[in-house]
Amino acid sequence: MSGLSQILASMVSLKFVAQIIRMSTGLFFAATASFVAASTGVGNIAIESIMTMSALFGVLGSYWTQSAIGGLVIGIACGILMAAIIAFFSMRLGASPILVGIALNTFAGSLATFFLYQFTGSKGSSASLRTPGFGSWDIPVIKDIPVLGEILSGHYVLTYVCVAVVILLYILIFKTPLGMRMRACGLNADAAKTAGINVDRLRLLSLILSGILSALGGVFIALNYINLYSSGMISGQGWMGIAANGIAQGNYLSLILAVLAFGLFKAVAVVFVGTEFPSELIGSIPYIAVFVGIALISVINYYRVKKGNVAEK
Amino acid sequence: MAKKPKTNRFSITNEKFYNFIKLTIAILLGLALAFVVLCFVSKDPVNAFVTILTGPLKKPRYMGVVIEKFVPFLFSGLCCCLLFKCGFFNLGGEGIFIASGLLMSVFACNEQLAIAGVHPAICILVAAVSGGLLMLIPAFFKAKYGANELVLSLMLNSAYLGLGTYIIKYHFLTTTTSLIASPDYQPTARIGFLSGQFFQDYHISITFFLGILATFLVWFVLYRTKLGYQIRLVGTNPKFADYAGINSFSLAMKTNFIAGALCGIGSAIQLLTQFNYFNWTGVNSPGIGFSGALMAMIGQSNPIGTFFASFFIKYLEQGTTVLYYSDTSVPSEIVAIIEGVIVLLVSSTYFLRRLREKKLLKEGLQSEYRNDREAK
Numbered sequence: 001m002s003g004l005s006q007i008l009a010s011m012v013s014l015k016f017v018a019q020i021i022r023m024s025t026g027l028f029f030a031a032t033a034s035f036v037a038a039s040t041g042v043g044n045i046a047i048e049s050i051m052t053m054s055a056l057f058g059v060l061g062s063y064w065t066q067s068a069i070g071g072l073v074i075g076i077a078c079g080i081l082m083a084a085i086i087a088f089f090s091m092r093l094g095a096s097p098i099l100v101g102i103a104l105n106t107f108a109g110s111l112a113t114f115f116l117y118q119f120t121g122s123k124g125s126s127a128s129l130r131t132p133g134f135g136s137w138d139i140p141v142i143k144d145i146p147v148l149g150e151i152l153s154g155h156y157v158l159t160y161v162c163v164a165v166v167i168l169l170y171i172l173i174f175k176t177p178l179g180m181r182m183r184a185c186g187l188n189a190d191a192a193k194t195a196g197i198n199v200d201r202l203r204l205l206s207l208i209l210s211g212i213l214s215a216l217g218g219v220f221i222a223l224n225y226i227n228l229y230s231s232g233m234i235s236g237q238g239w240m241g242i243a244a245n246g247i248a249q250g251n252y253l254s255l256i257l258a259v260l261a262f263g264l265f266k267a268v269a270v271v272f273v274g275t276e277f278p279s280e281l282i283g284s285i286p287y288i289a290v291f292v293g294i295a296l297i298s299v300i301n302y303y304r305v306k307k308g309n310v311a312e313k
Numbered sequence: 314m315a316k317k318p319k320t321n322r323f324s325i326t327n328e329k330f331y332n333f334i335k336l337t338i339a340i341l342l343g344l345a346l347a348f349v350v351l352c353f354v355s356k357d358p359v360n361a362f363v364t365i366l367t368g369p370l371k372k373p374r375y376m377g378v379v380i381e382k383f384v385p386f387l388f389s390g391l392c393c394c395l396l397f398k399c400g401f402f403n404l405g406g407e408g409i410f411i412a413s414g415l416l417m418s419v420f421a422c423n424e425q426l427a428i429a430g431v432h433p434a435i436c437i438l439v440a441a442v443s444g445g446l447l448m449l450i451p452a453f454f455k456a457k458y459g460a461n462e463l464v465l466s467l468m469l470n471s472a473y474l475g476l477g478t479y480i481i482k483y484h485f486l487t488t489t490t491s492l493i494a495s496p497d498y499q500p501t502a503r504i505g506f507l508s509g510q511f512f513q514d515y516h517i518s519i520t521f522f523l524g525i526l527a528t529f530l531v532w533f534v535l536y537r538t539k540l541g542y543q544i545r546l547v548g549t550n551p552k553f554a555d556y557a558g559i560n561s562f563s564l565a566m567k568t569n570f571i572a573g574a575l576c577g578i579g580s581a582i583q584l585l586t587q588f589n590y591f592n593w594t595g596v597n598s599p600g601i602g603f604s605g606a607l608m609a610m611i612g613q614s615n616p617i618g619t620f621f622a623s624f625f626i627k628y629l630e631q632g633t634t635v636l637y638y639s640d641t642s643v644p645s646e647i648v649a650i651i652e653g654v655i656v657l658l659v660s661s662t663y664f665l666r667r668l669r670e671k672k673l674l675k676e677g678l679q680s681e682y683r684n685d686r687e688a689k
Contacts, residue, residue: 045463085657093661098402098463099610103656106603110649117644118354236471243464278483284475291468298460 007271014150016267021151023270024263025159025224026051029217030241031259032169035252037210038245039173040203041186042090044210045101048238049108050082051218056112058219059229060119062131071131072219079215083207091200113231125230133227134158158220165213170252182206186250214238236287243290247297258293265289324672332613335665339658340625343651350650355643361636365647368635369628375635377516381586383627384524388579389605390612390619391531392572397606397614398535399568400548401455402463405448406576407602408470411593413444413577414584415477418495418591419485421502421584432501437581444577445570452569456562470602478594487590494592504585520582524620527575531616534571544568576602610656626652 010016030047037044054075061074086104090097117123134157143153173179184192185199193199221237222229240262248255265286272282324330347365351358369375389406396403417440426432451469455462478493487496506518535541547554547561555561583601584591593599608626612618626648633645658664 089657089661092663093658094663094666095657095661099660100657102402102404102463102606103610103653103660106607107649107653107656109600110646111653114644114646114649117646123644236467239464239467243461243468246461246464278479280475280479280482284472284479287468287471287475291465291472294460294465294468295454295458298454298458302458 007275007277010271011268014147016271017151018155019267019270020260020263022155022159023266024259025156025162026217026221026237027240027244027259027262027266028162028166028256029213029220030238031244031248031255032166032241033210033213033217033238034242034245035248035255036169036173036206036213038250039179039186040182040199040206041189042203042207043097044083044086044207044214045098045242046082046086046104046108047210047214047217047241048234048236049101049104050079050211050214051221051234051238052108052112053082054079054215054218055222055234056115056126056218056229058215059126059129059131059222059227060115062133062223062227063126063129066130066132068132068134068223071223072134072216075219075222076212076215079211079213079218080208081211082214083211086211087204087207091203109231112229116229116231123231126228127230129228131223131227133223135224156220156224158216158224161216162220165216166256169213174252178202217241240286240290243294247293249297261293262286262290324676331665331669336611336613336655336659338665339655340651342658343654346654347647347651350647351643354647355640357640361640361643364636364639365629365632368632371635373514374516375631377514378634379624379627379631380521381516381518382631383623384520384586385579385583385601386604386608386623386627387524387620388527388575388582389601390608390623391527391605391616392575392579393605393609394612394614394616394619395531395535395544395568395572395575397609398548399544399565400551401452401565401569401572403448403451403455403466403569403572404463404603404606405451405466405469405573406605407598407600408466408473409444409447409573409576410580410583410599410602411470411477412447412473413440414580414593414599415480415485415495415591416440416443417577417581417584418498421498422496424499427499427501429501432499433504433581433585436502436585437578440577440581441574442577444580445572445574448569448573448576449566452565456565474593474598481591481594492590492592493594494590497589498585502585503589504582518586520586523578523582527578528616528620531575535616540564540567576605579605607652607656610660611652613659 030051033047033050034044057078058071058075060071062068062071064070064074082104086097086100089095089100113123116126120126120128122128136154137157137160139149139153143149171179173182181192181197182202182205184195184197185202189199217237218234221233241259244255244258244262247258269282269285273279344366348358348362351361355361369379389410392406393404417436420426420439421432421436426435447469451460451462451465454460454465481495482493485495487494489497504518504520506513506516511517533541535544543554543559543564546557547559547564551561579601580599583599604626608619608622611622611626612620629648629651630645633643633647636643637645
């Protein structure tokens with residue numbers, strides 16, 4: 001078992017902490033996307049599909065403009081378009097948001113393959129295209145500080161964007177009048193309407209924001225690790241974000257902790273890759289962790305409601 | 314309550330006819346969008362479009378592929394049909410296709426079970442029971458504790474794929490080829506086409522009739538039995554169902570077990586008719602479990618609708634395959650565009666609603682109009 005002890009030793013290092021932060025970035029985007037949509041009470045479950053499409057168009061955009069920023073812009077535009085489709089069908093045409101979400105998630109994969117084939121001639125990946133990515137960034141002064149430098153510096157550029165987004169979103173939702181109105185829509189749409197809040201407009205806004213955040217997640221996954229799109233690369237990260245939001249139940253700190261926990265399991269899975277342990281088995285760990293997390297929180301809630309500590313919704 | 318006024322059967326004011334019109338227009342719009350897309354990607358869009366629509370009719374063999382491929386789809390669609398009717402958004406079907414399919418493969422490779430005629434039946438039974446039981450895992454946490462069954466089932470799907478790949482790779486790997494797949498099935502386990510020229514031409518095996526039987530049974534259970542009535546009641550108004558004394562937990566378990574069993578059967582049929590080994594590993598996921606949800610949505614959660622929806626979508630896919638023989642610029646994924654438009658429009662309750670409302674008011678059916686408004 002020397003292999004195992006070596007692996008465990010590698011987990012107690014600063015590099016591993018940095019790895020957790022890296023692994024959590026995509027999840028953070030997905031989780032905040034789910035959070036912002038849920039805050040107004042619409043619930044966006046199409047995050048996985050938005051991430052898939054914007055990952056593809058982020059890569060294509062990066063190829064067309066030959067710049068990572070161009071890719072990001074086109075990826076975000078794609079995310080906004082997808083969010084607008086959800087908003088149109090669920091708010092104007094009265095379709096159930098869950099059904100719209102299931103539909104988009106189910107055929108986004110095929111649609112992405114369709115576009116990929118049109119632009120690259122391959123159904124698997126965009127490896128034939130030269131696509132500049134974002135790369136990583138060493139923070140000038142901090143990188144020389146011994147412990148802090150290794151944790152804080154040298155991450156992907158979008159990881160820093162992610163940190164900024166998480167903070168800004170907190171301020172928007174919890175510290176501004178607009179955010180308060182959004183939360184009012186989520187708590188009681190009728191009361192909010194009576195108070196003179198335009199519920200539909202705020203819900204549209206939150207869906208669009210959710211689309212942008214999901215798109216950021218998709219572009220991050222495509223243009224940071226390997227700078228290409230391959231089918232199935234999102235691999236459930238959108239759903240993990242939704243799961244994190246489900247565990248958090250409106251509490252921002254729990255959201256961050258849940259994402260970091262999922263990121264930890266993903267980082268553990270990465271550490272085991274290339275060792276004697278079967279990677280397929282290890283690769284399932286994050287999914288099982290999310291399953292256990294969601295199941296556990298629902299059981300806890302059930303008994304809390306039963307004991308009468310919390311009013312039933 | 315006042316006597317319900319008679320409505321013309323073929324008027325948009327009739328609920329059933331309205332749904333039919335909605336579906337037809339959704340299909341036409343889907344096809345129209347596909348044509349627009351074809352204009353961009355194909356050199357000869359008109360010919361390509363016609364080939365997609367008529368391609369499978371050119372040879373019996375082409376049609377045979379449609380018939381062969383749509384049966385597992387149908388089972389997956391029926392599964393989602395039942396679940397949606399009961400108000401469950403459990404997408405565990407995909408995972409069941411993998412997990413039950415793998416378990417069934419172990420039985421299909423077993424030499425001791427190799428008795429002609431009995432072997433496939435055992436395999437299908439194993440897949441059905443295991444599928445039903447696996448479906449209960451997310452359903453239990455939803456029904457008992459109110460967890461989000463959608464996320465739970467999706468996480469399980471991904472986990473099953475990983476675990477399945479592990480089992481195949483380390484404990485159940487074929488030695489004859491370099492594929493990451495199970496060993497070949499026993500010849501007795503395979504389900505062949507029925508004898509007779511017609512059946513051979515159109516690839517019709519016993520599974521086709523199983524599909525028809527299953528569709529009828531699901532329809533019968535949903536609309537002609539107490540269980541079905543309870544399922545529909547819980548699906549439309551869970552609180553009322555609770556008040557009426559329906560044990561929603563045991564009902565949810567029953568429904569999910571039946572649904573999971575349907576998916577398991579679909580998996581067994583898919584593997585025993587079209588494959589000779591199990592190779593849903595790595596990223597090679599079947600995708601049928603997810604498509605089932607779309608089929609159920611196009612079929613408006615009606616088993617018979619689901620039957621035709623699965624056939625229609627598989628027919629279009631075969632059409633694109635036929636087109637691919639002559640024109641490689643159009644990938645088969647174009648069907649996804651048609652599928653998407655149809656699903657989104659069909660699930661839109663307000664789509665064409667205004668037209669119906671105007672007509673209702675004009676015909677003096679104020680009560681119906683009010684019902685419609687309240688339904689919003």
